[in-house]
Structure formats: structure tokens, C-alpha cells
Amino acid sequence: MNGLEQFGQDPWWIIAIKVLLVFVVCVVLTLFNIWWERKVVARMQHRIGPNRHGPFGLLQSLADGVKLALKEDLTPEKADKIVFITAPILATVPAFVTFAVIPFGPEVNLFGVQTPLQLTDMPVAVLFVMAIASIGIYGIVLGGWASGSTYSLLGGLRSSAQMISYEVSMGLALVTVFLMAGSLSTSQIVEAQTDWWFGALLLPSFVIYCVSMVGETNRAPFDLPEAEGELVGGFHTEYSSLKFALFFLAEYINMATVSALATTLFLGGWRAPLGLGTVWPGANEGYWPVLWFFLKMFFFIWIFIWLRGTLPRLRYDQFMSLGWKVLLPASLAWIVVVAVIKMTAIQGGFSPNWFLFGFGLAVTVVVVLGFLNRLPEKEAQVTKPTGGYPTPALPQGGAVRGAAQPLVFGPPAVPTGTNGVRILPSREEAK
């Protein structure tokens, strides 16, 4: 019938285990992602990053979390107490709930019970994610309002305006996926990607989704709600201790959620990548798919981190016009194209896949080339090295070129470690 019969058949203890697993995965992912982000950004900036607590500094975020929880919990005098306390909870709970419909793998044997590696599925699973995400926005708006501070209010309004705007283009990018899969349930969308990933078939949708997912999660270069120079900390300016930790948790889980959704909808979900399944049939069975799923998800999270390490923040009006004037009409036009190609294919009795792939690729290449072509049009700014006001004098011999010096810590007397990094002995060791 719907292909959803495999859900809702589990005994209660299997459901309990799955709920616990989803919760644990979300929290551990957050801890790992924070560490990973700090490590990758540090490397991009010629630093080492956290390396003190645990192997490779892996326990750094745990230590930070404990420290954050033990800090003093301030409530501003002007705050609306009830809403002030409710807001972080309202932001965090939906973040966890959305993970309920993400398929981590196919049907597996979990403690002797055949069950899909997914908490639940429903005929409207993707819409469910959008709906729950829109409840999560309440947490941010209310947090901003209840703080009783102008910075918080402006940050909250900005943040929610941004999330609502980008949810529109995100939803429209998903429409083509629904058109091709013929379903809104996540497990069936994965099922429909047996031969073709929708990321290849619907390349423009994929690109639009990727841009809007960065906007949706308030991450750099779209992290305007947290523009420090303008708004201090944005909506969480007045929050401290555990309440702030909850907002932090929600942000990182949301990042994982949109990555998981992108994996599920565009990169074949838990299916083995690059045709591995045809060479090795076991790749799509048992617990192996969990590995593929997380690899693909971490690919997206790595892109988030890469963007943050690379791009400066956008101006607010430019950001909004990108969402409403570029992404929105583009996805509408692309929906029409997909619908026409699919309808023609159904009536002509041929497969639409190669047409869609070719068309999508052509459109994307044209757009990307258009961007590349536009960049050199602007003349390179020539700075005369005169040293007059307002330009300071350049160093002798022109601008500094080439890479920075390699990372060296401590006096050269300390022998180099196995990884080529010298580390100063700690105080106890020095004694």
C-alpha cells in the first residue's frame, strides 16, 4: 500500500532503545561537531586547535559543556521570566524531534527483532521536519523578545526573518524531490534513489537546498543574527549557563539535521556511495549503511565548517535579496522544468533521468560560469604603496607573499614530537 507497513510494528522496548539512540546520537554529534569545527578552522588558520583533553582534544567540548553548565545562571531584571525559561527549551526540543524521521539504515536485526534503523516514518515525514523546524523558530523569537534587551530583540527578529525566508526556498527545492520520488516519506525517498541520486538528477534543487540550508541554520556566511559588531550575541545576548548551552545545542543539532536531510533527500541516504553497492552487494545490508550515512552527513558538516573558515559575512539586504530574488524564482522555474520533463517522459514512455541530468547540469554550469565571469569584470584595486593617508605604508619589498611560517611552539630546545609539532612541557613536567 504505502510501503510504510514496516513502521509502527516494534515492541515498546525497541522503540525505547531507538529513542535513546537518537538522543545519544544527537548529543554526541554535537560534541563531536564542535570539536571538529574548532580543529578544522584552527588548521585553516595555521593553529593547532584543542589538543589538551582526551586523545586529539576530543573531550574539549565535553569539558566546555560541563563548565558552561556550572556557570552562574543570570536572568535579566526586565526579562519575562516564564518565556525567558521556555524559549531555550522550545528551541532544543524540536531539534531533537526532527531526527525521528531520518533513516539511518535499512531493516536490520536489532537484538533479535527485524526493524528499520529509523525511529518512525510517516507519509508526510519531510513536511513534518519543516513543521517542527518552524516551531523551533519560536524558541529564537521568544528568547529574543523575553530578554528585554534591544540587541536580543533585533537578533531574534533577524534570525526568525532569515529562517522563515530561507525555509521558503528550501521547501521549494524539496518539491522537485517529491515530484521525482512520488512520496514525502523519507524511507521511500531513499528507496527511490536506488539507481539515481536526486543530487545528480536534480542538480539545481540540490544547489538551492545547500545554499538555503546554510541560511536556515544561521551559519557563516549567513550568520547575521549573531553579527557581533552589530548585535553583540544576537538573540542569546542575555542568556548564560545551561540556557545558553541549550541554544548552542539546538544550533548544532539543526546543523546536523539539515545535513542529514540533505543526505537523505539528495545523496541517496544510507545507500553506499559511488556504485559500491553493485560491486559489493553487502554494502547496502546490515549495519554498513550507517557508515555511509554518517560519511555523507559529515561531508555536509565539513562544508559548513569550510564555509565558516573561508567566507566573510554578507550584508543583510544582500542576503535577503539572494533568498527572495534569486533562490525563490530559480526554484520555481526549476519546478516547472522538472514537471514538464517528467510529464513528457510519462506520456512518451521514456525515462526522464538523462534529460533531467543533462538539463540540470547545463543550467548549473551556465550559472556557475556566469558567476565566475562576473568576478574579473571588476578592475583589480591598485593600491599605490606611497604610504599616504588613509593607506598605511607597505612593508619594504612589497606585500608579504607565500605561506606563513610552519607551526612551531616553544623554544627550539624541546625535541620535535612524532607529528612534527613541538609542545612545551606542562608546569609539572618542567619541575
Add this chain to the structure above:
Amino acid sequence: MSFVLLASIMVIAALGLLFARKPVHAALSLAIVMIGLAMMYAMLEAPFLFAVQIVVYTGAILMLFLFVIMLVGVDTSDTLKETIAGQKVLAGLLGVGLGTILIAGVGQASIATMRGLSEANAGGNVQRLADLLFSRYVIAFEATSALLITAAIGAMVLAHRERIDPKQTQTDLAQKRVTDYAKSGKHLGPLPPPGTFARHNSNDTPALLPDGSQSTKSVPAILAGGRADEGEDE
């Protein structure tokens, strides 16, 4: 069982909507009622309606309400003022009338088991809804969307303002600043932030200039104007 739980939560939230003193609390109670309603739809095997109820009503419309309440800053004193004479009495009378009609109507209905749901949902709730929307009710569906678009465009036309002078770009503004500097010596950069080199970083502490004197430009006019003790407007 779940109906009783959900219904009692919804009734409490609905009462909160009526009796909450702050408009934002009332709007939040409304949000709870709407989410409860969505859950009711889910229980009645209408999953699509469940998602749409949350996305459209809770996510979009109520958010708009909240924006307006927060930005306009509706106060408790405003909401309790009677603007039309006899409004309270009239509202009470009409409310009682509506209640009577509802109780009479619902009381007359005989509650039996649901019929026809499995037929209506045959082949999937979403698929059947799509079938109906795009075949039998396609005119109504398109007419509704045309109406909504008309309303949106109408709002835009009403809010539109014709630009008289050309828009200044960032380059123009930068050039203007430099020209001003060349002409009058007005400082190029932003104003000194409050608290620079001062003993406090509070907004009403003036920044100290390099020679030790205080910079009046660094304190916002609203604070310098003797309202420092009030902070933001209530």
C-alpha cells in the same frame, strides 16, 4: 485517553488565551491550541493536514502575529481600554449566543463510529488529497491561490514608495565621507564607542580622547539627554 489529555491541554491554553495579561502570552497560548489541533488531526489519520496546520498556522500566521505584537509593543493598558461604547456588554451577549448555538448544535449530533475514512484514505492520505485538489476542486484551489497572490500584490502596492533620488551605494557613501573629511575635517570613521579608555564600559560613560578629555559624541543622545536612569523605553 490521548484525546482527553490533549483536549484538556487545549482548553487550558484557550483559557490562557482569554485571561493572559500580556499579549505575547496570549499569542503563545494560541500557538499551543493550534499545535494541539494539529495533533488532533494526526490522531484522526489526517497526516497531511497535521503538517500543514503547523507549517501554515503556527509557523507562518501566528509568527506574523508575534512579530506585530513585539514590534508595535501592544501594552496591557491598551488592550483593556474600551474603544467602542458598550463593546463589552455586546461581546458578552454575542458570546453567550454563540455558546448556546454551539452547545445546542453539538448536543444534537449523535456520535457514532467513523465511517468512510478508509475509503477516503485508500492509497494514502496525501495521494488522495492531491487527487481531489487537482481534479475535482482544481478551480477552487486555483481561485484561492489567485486570491492570495492578489492580496500579497495589493499589500505590496500599498506599501510601495516611489524613490525620488537615486539609491546611494556603499561606494557613494564612502566617497561622500572622504569628501566631507577633505572639506570640513569631519572624522572618517565611526563615532568613538562609549567606554573606550574609560573606567566603565556602560553606555552612558563617555569615551576618553587621547588627551584625556571626554568625547561627548560617544554617548547616545537619548542617554545624554537626562534619560540615563530610564534605560530603554517601556
